[in-house]
Amino acid sequence: MSKVQFDLVIVGVGGQGTLLASKILGRLALSENCGVKVSEVHGMSQRGGSVITHVRVGDKVHAPMVSVGQADYLVSFEALEAARAAAFLKKDGVAIVNVQRISPMPVIIGAAKYPENPLSVLDGHRVEQADALGLAIEAGSQKALNLVLLGMLSKHLPFGEQAWHEAIAACVPKKTLSVNLDAFAKGRALVA
Amino acid sequence: MDEKMITADVFTANSIDEKLMLGNEAVAQGAWEAGVRVVTSYPGTPSTEITEVIAHFPEINVQWAPNEKVACEVAFGASLGGARSMTCMKHVGVNVAADPIFTAAYTGVNGGMVIVVADDPAMHSSQNEQDSRYYARAAHIPMLEPSDSRECAAFAKLAFQMSEELDTPIFLRLTTRIAHARSVTPVGERTEAALKPYQKDMMKNVMMPAMAKKRHLHVEQRETFLKEAANRMPINVVKMRETSVGIITSGACYEYVRDALPYASTLKLGMVYPLPMKLIREFASKVERLIVVEELEGLMEKDIAAAGIAVEGKKYTGIQGELSVEKLKNVLNGEPMPEIHTQELPGRPPVLCPGCPHRGVFYTLNKLNMRVMGDIGCYTLAALPPLSAIDACLCMGASIGMASGMERAQGKAFSKSTVAVLGDSTFIHSGITSLVDAVYNQESITVIILDNRITGMTGHQQNPATGFDIHHQPAPQLNLEKLAESCGVTDVRIVDPFDLKAMEKAVREAAANETVSVIIARRPCALLDKTVHPSCRIEGCKNCGACMKLTCPAIERAEGGVRINPALCIGCGMCVQVCPFKAIKSGEDA
Numbered sequence: 001m002s003k004v005q006f007d008l009v010i011v012g013v014g015g016q017g018t019l020l021a022s023k024i025l026g027r028l029a030l031s032e033n034c035g036v037k038v039s040e041v042h043g044m045s046q047r048g049g050s051v052i053t054h055v056r057v058g059d060k061v062h063a064p065m066v067s068v069g070q071a072d073y074l075v076s077f078e079a080l081e082a083a084r085a086a087a088f089l090k091k092d093g094v095a096i097v098n099v100q101r102i103s104p105m106p107v108i109i110g111a112a113k114y115p116e117n118p119l120s121v122l123d124g125h126r127v128e129q130a131d132a133l134g135l136a137i138e139a140g141s142q143k144a145l146n147l148v149l150l151g152m153l154s155k156h157l158p159f160g161e162q163a164w165h166e167a168i169a170a171c172v173p174k175k176t177l178s179v180n181l182d183a184f185a186k187g188r189a190l191v192a
Numbered sequence: 193m194d195e196k197m198i199t200a201d202v203f204t205a206n207s208i209d210e211k212l213m214l215g216n217e218a219v220a221q222g223a224w225e226a227g228v229r230v231v232t233s234y235p236g237t238p239s240t241e242i243t244e245v246i247a248h249f250p251e252i253n254v255q256w257a258p259n260e261k262v263a264c265e266v267a268f269g270a271s272l273g274g275a276r277s278m279t280c281m282k283h284v285g286v287n288v289a290a291d292p293i294f295t296a297a298y299t300g301v302n303g304g305m306v307i308v309v310a311d312d313p314a315m316h317s318s319q320n321e322q323d324s325r326y327y328a329r330a331a332h333i334p335m336l337e338p339s340d341s342r343e344c345a346a347f348a349k350l351a352f353q354m355s356e357e358l359d360t361p362i363f364l365r366l367t368t369r370i371a372h373a374r375s376v377t378p379v380g381e382r383t384e385a386a387l388k389p390y391q392k393d394m395m396k397n398v399m400m401p402a403m404a405k406k407r408h409l410h411v412e413q414r415e416t417f418l419k420e421a422a423n424r425m426p427i428n429v430v431k432m433r434e435t436s437v438g439i440i441t442s443g444a445c446y447e448y449v450r451d452a453l454p455y456a457s458t459l460k461l462g463m464v465y466p467l468p469m470k471l472i473r474e475f476a477s478k479v480e481r482l483i484v485v486e487e488l489e490g491l492m493e494k495d496i497a498a499a500g501i502a503v504e505g506k507k508y509t510g511i512q513g514e515l516s517v518e519k520l521k522n523v524l525n526g527e528p529m530p531e532i533h534t535q536e537l538p539g540r541p542p543v544l545c546p547g548c549p550h551r552g553v554f555y556t557l558n559k560l561n562m563r564v565m566g567d568i569g570c571y572t573l574a575a576l577p578p579l580s581a582i583d584a585c586l587c588m589g590a591s592i593g594m595a596s597g598m599e600r601a602q603g604k605a606f607s608k609s610t611v612a613v614l615g616d617s618t619f620i621h622s623g624i625t626s627l628v629d630a631v632y633n634q635e636s637i638t639v640i641i642l643d644n645r646i647t648g649m650t651g652h653q654q655n656p657a658t659g660f661d662i663h664h665q666p667a668p669q670l671n672l673e674k675l676a677e678s679c680g681v682t683d684v685r686i687v688d689p690f691d692l693k694a695m696e697k698a699v700r701e702a703a704a705n706e707t708v709s710v711i712i713a714r715r716p717c718a719l720l721d722k723t724v725h726p727s728c729r730i731e732g733c734k735n736c737g738a739c740m741k742l743t744c745p746a747i748e749r750a751e752g753g754v755r756i757n758p759a760l761c762i763g764c765g766m767c768v769q770v771c772p773f774k775a776i777k778s779g780e781d782a
Contacts, residue, residue, distance in 0.1 A: 013540065014542060022374075026212045026374055027212060029212075030210075030211075030212045030376060035376065036212060036374075036375070036376065037340075037373060037374065037375045038212070038373060038374035038375075039369060039372065039373045039374075040214075040372045040373070040374070041316065041372070042237060042238060042240075042241075042317070042372055042651070047542035047543060047544070047545060047570060047573065048540075048542055048543045048545065048745060049540055049541055049542030049543070050539075050540040062446075062447040062448070062450040062451045063444075063447045063448050063450075063451045063516070063517045064340075064369055064373035064374075064375070064444075064447065065369070065516065065517070067451075067516070067517045067518050067530070068518055068530035068532060069530045080537060080538070080540070081540070083534075083537055084534050084537055084540075087530065087531070087532040087533070087534075103748055104538050104539060104540035104541070105540070105541060105543050105578070105743070105745065106538045106539060107538050107748075107749075108743075108745060108747070108748045108749065109578050109740060109743065109749065110749035111577075111578075112538035112539075113538070114538065115537065115538075118537075
């Protein structure tokens with residue numbers, strides 16, 4: 001068994017493809033001989049609501065959910081959702097954020113305002129932010145957003161690039177592999 | 193009954209690989225390995241994926257049923273016919289299937305029969321928080337509860353073995369955090385279970401009073417036997433650590449306990465009914481404090497207390513929602529609950545998708561100021577602001593009965609401004625008999641069937657009205673309009689819900705007449721229809737807000753007017769119809 005151990009939460013808006021990101025991460029952890037548990041959200045909240053996926057990697061993982069204040073990484077597909085999940089991060093945890101803003105219904109109808117600077121609640125944390133959607137479109141598909149974010153995350157995790165590529169290849173349809181690998185490379189290049 | 197068959201170690205079988213599997217996938221894998229031949233279910237979160245995964249195994253006869261009762265009866269018939277069979281449902285599905293389940297406990301089985309039930313503590317996607325363990329007690333059916341995917345597969349296999357050995361259906365209980373969590377699962381080969389011969393046996397299979405009295409004795413004997421054998425079942429595991437506190441728990445709660453109180457001694461129950469009381473008494477005698485950690489009802493705690501053993505539990509954990517590592521650290525260790533401040537952030541509730549055909553119906557019902565008896569499906573989301581278009585929602589198919597009841601209470605004049613609204617799959621599930629009732633009892637209600645050609649909320653499962661089966665192969669298609677007519681409905685209309693004028697006309701006329709009316713609002717789910725229409729455009733918006741009443745996620749308040757988000761708009765054109773200034777143009781006209 002590997003000594004690698006970390007807790008991670010992935011958040012976003014239903015329909016953005018967060019489940020593929022956790023599937024790739026799970027596959028990668030398993031291939032690197034790590035214990036891993038993933039907790040997903042299916043059903044009602046997928047219809048444009050807030051979604052959260054928990055990924056726990058390590059030998060002694062029991063609960064499938066990450067405790068509040070215990071996440072080493074927060075991967076957010078959307079700015080407001082990053083703010084909503086900020087409390088999950090450890091003091092020295094890292095946030096990987098797509099800066100895209102998607103208005104929720106209360107904002108759409110004018111009943112609430114989208115926060116001017118939603119990421120301010122992450123002050124004090126290391127925040128890697130990018131227009132991941134723009135990079136995904138550059139790579140050939142907005143659906144590759146999840147791979148840009150995983151590319152950014154990959155620089156922080158102790159897994160080799162080849163292992164990432166194999167996990168991605170095992171989880172995405174063959175015809176989208178080159179676009180997805182390109183998106184992954186673009187994300188990876190953003191992080192020093 | 194052979195105790196060795198029940199107390200064998202379920203984890204010793206040789207695996208050939210290991211995979212990261214959802215609990216639901218692992219149940220399917222375990223059932224396949226156990227040689228299951230017939231699986232039939234009605235979809236319901238969080239149980240749906242079990243049957244979807246089963247559909248990939250060519251050795252298994254698998255189909256969607258119109259509801260859980262039918263599914264359970266078909267599974268029972270398959271068992272009677274000698275096959276290992278399984279049916280999977282969400283917690284409220286057991287209410288629908290309860291009738292055959294309670295008596296199948298008397299008849300017992302021929303081929304092993306497993307009933308998988310997935311509870312939803314915290315109601316991630318459900319209308320109540322009922323605890324299925326009550327059904328195990330009430331029907332005297334043994335219930336297994338796995339705590340991760342590895343156990344999901346292993347317990348599924350054990351359940352078939354127990355079913356045949358004990359001559360009873362077996363419940364396999366999951367909760368959302370087990371069904372929808374992935375963990376590493378050893379996978380093995382399929383062991384073909386031979387089809388058992390069928391033999392006519394009136395005393396066992398015809399439940400009339402004289403025979404049922406004899407079979408009830410069997411139920412009692414079987415339970416007495418299992419209560420004793422349970423003390424030696426390897427899936428009920430004692431692990432002694434510190435003796436200051438001992439915790440009895442099962443399922444997802446076991447995992448929370450191990451993270452929150454790693455020092456505590458544990459008795460992990462793989463079988464949550466019946467309980468191994470000798471084992472519990474022995475465990476209790478070795479620890480200073482005995483605590484039961486269980487979600488929802490305090491069932492195990494009550495049984496243990498009733499056996500005269502000092503025990504605590506619900507006074508710490510309560511009966512609401514899910515437990516978690518944080519909550520257990522808080523209530524059992526006195527650690528502060530970590531705080532989350534998100535109140536000042538705008539919420540993000542789930543919404544009807546852009547281009548959802550249901551939107552046209554609810555827009556119209558709001559415009560006509562109708563009372564709406566709602567039902568279970570994506571469209572229940574129309575109850576939330578800003579649509580706020582649904583008055584009541586109870587259970588699958590209840591909308592029609594509720595509308596009839598309103599009419600009986602308030603009279604026919606009142607009923608003219610009340611409608612029942614339910615989906616195609618929900619209507620087939622349990623709305624048909626209520627329609628028969630309304631016609632038979634000469635109500636004048638209006639029923640709107642939202643026929644989006646699929647079972648939507650649970651993730652696009654086929655149903656009898658779609659014309660396809662679980663394998664997406666063509667199947668005889670139920671004709672909803674002919675069905676309504678044959679129930680005696682004389683006013684049946686089919687409307688495209690994107691055509692708002694036609695929709696309004698249909699609702700006005702149907703509500704006004706003195707007979708039962710059925711409006712079939714027919715248009716495929718927006719996620720099903722892959723036709724790409726160019727998005728709509730706004731030119732010269734007068735900021736009147738008429739289009740906002742559609743509550744489409746693609747139409748957004750902006751400086752001095754509204755904006756259409758081209759990334760979300762699918763060009764359904766409903767907003768073009770509602771703009772009084774013709775400022776919204778269809779993308780097709782560009």
